[in-house]
Amino acid sequence: MSVRSGSITRALLGAAARGVVRSRFGLVSTATRRAVFATEWRRAFEQLGGAFIKLGQMVSVRPDEFGDELAGEMERLRDQVAPVPFSQLRTVIEESLGAPVESLYASIDETPLASASVAQVHAAVLAAPYRPVWGEELPSGAEVVVKVIRPGAADALRGDIVEARRLGSSPLMRLILKGVDVGSLLDEFANSVERELDLRVEGRVADRFAFDFRPDPKIVVPRIVWTRTAPRVLTMERMYGWRLSELGEAELAGVDAHGLAVHGATAFMRQVMLYGRYHADLHPSNLFVTPDNRIAYLDFGIVGRLTDAERGDIAQVLAGFVYRDADRALRYSANLGVIVPPDRVDTVRRELGELLDRTMGGGSTDFRHFGFGFLGLLRRNGIAIPGGYGLLVKSLATVEGVARRLYPDIDIMEVARPFVTRMIGDSIGRPEKLQQRIPAVWRAAMRELLA
Amino acid sequence: MADFDPMKFFALWMFTHDQADDLMIQSVARGKAVAGEGMSGGPDAFTDGFMAMVAEEKARLKDQIASGHADDVADPGDEKLEEVRFEVAELRGRLDQMQTTLDVIAAHLTAKGA
Numbered sequence: 001m002s003v004r005s006g007s008i009t010r011a012l013l014g015a016a017a018r019g020v021v022r023s024r025f026g027l028v029s030t031a032t033r034r035a036v037f038a039t040e041w042r043r044a045f046e047q048l049g050g051a052f053i054k055l056g057q058m059v060s061v062r063p064d065e066f067g068d069e070l071a072g073e074m075e076r077l078r079d080q081v082a083p084v085p086f087s088q089l090r091t092v093i094e095e096s097l098g099a100p101v102e103s104l105y106a107s108i109d110e111t112p113l114a115s116a117s118v119a120q121v122h123a124a125v126l127a128a129p130y131r132p133v134w135g136e137e138l139p140s141g142a143e144v145v146v147k148v149i150r151p152g153a154a155d156a157l158r159g160d161i162v163e164a165r166r167l168g169s170s171p172l173m174r175l176i177l178k179g180v181d182v183g184s185l186l187d188e189f190a191n192s193v194e195r196e197l198d199l200r201v202e203g204r205v206a207d208r209f210a211f212d213f214r215p216d217p218k219i220v221v222p223r224i225v226w227t228r229t230a231p232r233v234l235t236m237e238r239m240y241g242w243r244l245s246e247l248g249e250a251e252l253a254g255v256d257a258h259g260l261a262v263h264g265a266t267a268f269m270r271q272v273m274l275y276g277r278y279h280a281d282l283h284p285s286n287l288f289v290t291p292d293n294r295i296a297y298l299d300f301g302i303v304g305r306l307t308d309a310e311r312g313d314i315a316q317v318l319a320g321f322v323y324r325d326a327d328r329a330l331r332y333s334a335n336l337g338v339i340v341p342p343d344r345v346d347t348v349r350r351e352l353g354e355l356l357d358r359t360m361g362g363g364s365t366d367f368r369h370f371g372f373g374f375l376g377l378l379r380r381n382g383i384a385i386p387g388g389y390g391l392l393v394k395s396l397a398t399v400e401g402v403a404r405r406l407y408p409d410i411d412i413m414e415v416a417r418p419f420v421t422r423m424i425g426d427s428i429g430r431p432e433k434l435q436q437r438i439p440a441v442w443r444a445a446m447r448e449l450l451a
Numbered sequence: 452m453a454d455f456d457p458m459k460f461f462a463l464w465m466f467t468h469d470q471a472d473d474l475m476i477q478s479v480a481r482g483k484a485v486a487g488e489g490m491s492g493g494p495d496a497f498t499d500g501f502m503a504m505v506a507e508e509k510a511r512l513k514d515q516i517a518s519g520h521a522d523d524v525a526d527p528g529d530e531k532l533e534e535v536r537f538e539v540a541e542l543r544g545r546l547d548q549m550q551t552t553l554d555v556i557a558a559h560l561t562a563k564g565a
Contacts, residue, residue: 098555133544134537200548207544211537226547230555323500324492361492421500 008048008163012173015044031069038073046077050153051160051193053079053117057281057302058189062390065185067379068372071394075283083115086122089148096230103127104228106141113145118153118196122146123238132223132237133207134214143238144225147199154197161190188387196301199234205277205300206236212275218263220296239296244284244405252406255293261407264295265415268399272306272392273315273423280304280391282398284405304391310336314392315423321370322417324356337386344381351377365413368397478502 019037020026026033045056059066060074090101097104108124115121126142138144167173168182195201203224210221220239228235264287271278279286281302288296306314313335320329326349330340340348355377359370371393378385400412427433481495482503 096555097551098558131543133540204541204544207541211533214533224544226544227551229548230551319497323494323496325494325497327494328497356492417500418504421497421504424497425501425504 004159005163005166008052008160008167011044011048012167015040034067034069035073038070041070042073042077045074048160049081049117051157051164051189053077054157054193054196055164055189058185058192062387062394065385065387065390068376079116081115081117083112083120084150086110086112088151089120089122092148092151092232093146096233097228105144105146108146117150118157119147119149119199122148124235126225126228130225130227132210132225134210135223138223138225138237144228144235145222145238146228147234147236149197149199149232157193157197158190161186161193164189192302198231200229200231202300203229203234203236205303206297208277209279209297209300212271212277213267216267218260218294219267220290220294222296222298239288239290239298241288241290241294241296244287244289244402247284247289247405254291255289258407258410260289260293260295261403261410262415264406265399265403265410265412266419267295268395269416269419272304272395273311273318273420276306276308276311278304278306278395280395282395282402284402287402289406304388304395306388310388312423312427315420315427318416319420319424321356321360321367322413322420324353324360326352326356329356333389336389338378338383338389340381340383344383348377348381348383351381360413365411367400367412371397475502479506482506 015037019033019040022040023033023036028036042056045052056074056077057079060071060077062071093101093104101108104127106125106127109122111122113121113123122145124144124146126138126140126144129140129142130138132138165183165186168186173182203226206221206224210223213219213221222237222239225235225237268278268282279297279300279302281299286297286299288298290296313332316332317329317336320326320332329352330338330345330349334340352374355370355373359366359373375385375390375393396412400410403410403412403415428437478499479502482499482501483506
């Protein structure tokens with residue numbers, strides 16, 4: 001057994017043992033037990049670092065698979081590690097870009113702006129102007145940030161994934177993670193890690209987001225400098241402002257908090273229902289509020305993608321939620337892969353109706369409680385939840401949380417209501433939709449008239 | 452069959468329109484209340500919400516006509532052109548990055564040959 005393998009086994013077994021003791025050998029309530037174990041797993045993942053930080057981040061966006069306690073706890077995972085000396089990164093930059101750092105940038109700050117398990121970020125100044133894919137030219141002397149994959153990070157991550165596979169197939173872990181398809185989950189995880197290790201993927205997503213939001217002066221996306229970018233190095237425009245996680249009352253006083261919260265929530269809905277590409281790793285550290293009242297998106301590590309048909313179905317499901325129409329929500333959820341067995345339809349419809357009335361009625365809504373309650377309802381009824389569906393519900397709940405950081409009284413469903421109504425209204429006018437629906441409309445009208 | 456009675460025909464036509472108009476007005480009124488606590492929820496709530504937005508659109512359209520800007524609509528051709536512009540720009544970005552990779556390889560080869 002390697003040193004790393006021993007550390008992983010000890011950390012995970014230690015977490016399990018502490019969980020058993022802290023939950024008084026299962027004598028506490030189920031909710032308390034789950035909360036205790038979730039905290040212990042999160043601490044163990046933080047202690048292990050490397051791939052476990054990334055794995056925890058993936059767990060945090062999958063409440064459908066792991067339950068909302070663990071997903072919620074993993075949101076608190078801190079990806080902050082001690083920085084590596086700049087001399088090590090200099091080697092990575094020079095190997096990747098084929099020239100001395102001094103000739104690539106006018107200057108680079110050797111003290112990092114941020115240091116995470118996979119990459120480290122340094123401020124720099126462009127030596128030559130660059131015309132980005134979208135937006136105005138970045139002039140010579142423009143402030144940029146250089147994100148560099150830490151030396152050895154790729155090998156460490158891949159090694160941890162091998163270890164995670166070995167542990168995941170052990171009888172003890174299978175017992176702990178019963179019901180979870182560990183193999184396919186780790187396959188998905190390994191794919192996402194490989195994408196994250198190639199920073200060009202993130203750069204291309206940023207370019208596309210900049211294009212999608214081109215008519216919106218309130219949204220800003222950093223411009224990518226492709227002549228200073230390689231798989232292990234990403235150079236992009238530097239953003240100034242406050243991360244949502246560090247936004248205090250003083251900063252909030254200087255911006256239009258309500259306007260930005262509404263705009264941010266609408267921007268997310270546009271990503272999902274208009275563009276079919278959405279930032280699926282939104283959390284308060286990935287969003288900046290700029291001093292000139294704009295929202296800056298950062299870090300495009302996890303991006304959800306949707307087909308045209310899925311976008312339409314999602315708009316309908318959301319309309320079902322905001323108008324408390326359980327039938328509509330379930331009918332279109334089926335198109336997205338949430339299949340309710342015939343013998344459970346009445347129960348699920350009734351429980352969903354009750355949940356909607358409890359969380360989305362009475363003048364104030366709570367999408368987080370509703371969304372996680374809905375996923376729990378499906379799980380209780382033995383209904384499989386497709387990964388994309390769970391990710392979307394989680395993302396919407398996160399958007400609500402993020403918007404409430406800006407403006408605590410925002411009602412996310414009030415923002416969603418006109419948006420989805422218009423989306424569905426617009427879709428009615430499409431010729432293929434008319435052709436599909438008019439026969440049923442005619443039959444229904446004639447049935448009523450001639451009844 | 453009795454002879455065609457234009458008066459009765461138009462009366463029925465007007466009656467049908469009156470009824471539909473009343474129903475639309477009621478639906479719009481319910482839809483406007485949707486934002487408050489009065490929304491009952493369910494399949495009709497969506498229709499009412501939709502009709503309220505249609506009424507808003509009608510008001511906007513009337514304003515546009517009154518101001519003489521009724522033809523100010525986006526040209527779908529512009530959208531297509533923007534998409535192509537982006538594709539070309541994205542390609543330029545990829546070429547920039549590939550040129551960097553080529554430079555790195557060339558530098559390595561030169562260093563080896565030296």
